[in-house]
């Protein structure tokens with residue numbers, strides 16, 4: 015049995031997550047088209063009728079309306095409730111990991127930013143700068159409050175005689191993460207371009223990794239790139255080879271990187287530590 019003292023905050027976080035998920039849907043719909051996320055209010059994309067407040071309740075409204083607009087009966091994408099549930103689930107997972115701590119705030123903000131990019135890249139092949147630039151600034155600011163994983167930068171600096179600590183080291187970790195993420199990913203993009211002779215990665219992917227780097231620091235950023243490329247390969251290669259309709263499909267690399275970043279934010283620490291322990295044994 016989960017004690018009530020933990021269950022009630024968990025339910026609160028889940029409900030808050032559903033509401034935020036509803037807002038993320040607006041971002042996912044409108045940011046790739048360069049539209050405002052505040053005005054006009056939500057309306058049916060088919061008939062344009064404004065959505066009544068009681069039809070705008072996360073998940074519940076979708077179920078009550080059986081996935082159809084009340085006015086024109088047009089189908090509502092199941093992506094809406096899916097994003098709402100996913101957002102709530104991620105926040106609850108971060109809450110289970112961190113409880114009421116600054117880390118919980120940091121990783122929740124990170125999850126929300128990354129979730130938007132996963133779906134804008136999947137739907138529209140867009141990674142809006144509005145999100146990545148806000149994320150980059152937020153990641154740098156948060157590094158002053160929540161220490162960024164500085165491995166292996168801290169060790170390298172101390173070997174060079176610079177015994178940085180606290181906010182300075184944390185900020186250096188965030189900047190190093192951004193440079194490693196953006197820089198290495200830029201190099202991976204170049205390599206892909208030379209091998210395939212076509213544009214496989216956009217500048218959006220570089221921006222995504224720049225942003226993620228400020229939250230993750232260098233070591234976890236590398237883990238994210240590795241896992242994202244692995245996920246992408248495992249999914250894309252068999253489908254491209256064996257499914258005709260995927261032969262010329264432009265795979266959303268940002269979506270795979272985003273999934274990897276979320277995975278790393280929830281369990282990357284343990285994964286990386288296990289790998290480091292294993293390599294030291296060999």
Ligand SMILES: [Zn+2]
Pocket residue numbers: 058059060061062063083084085086087088
């Ligand atoms: Zn409608």
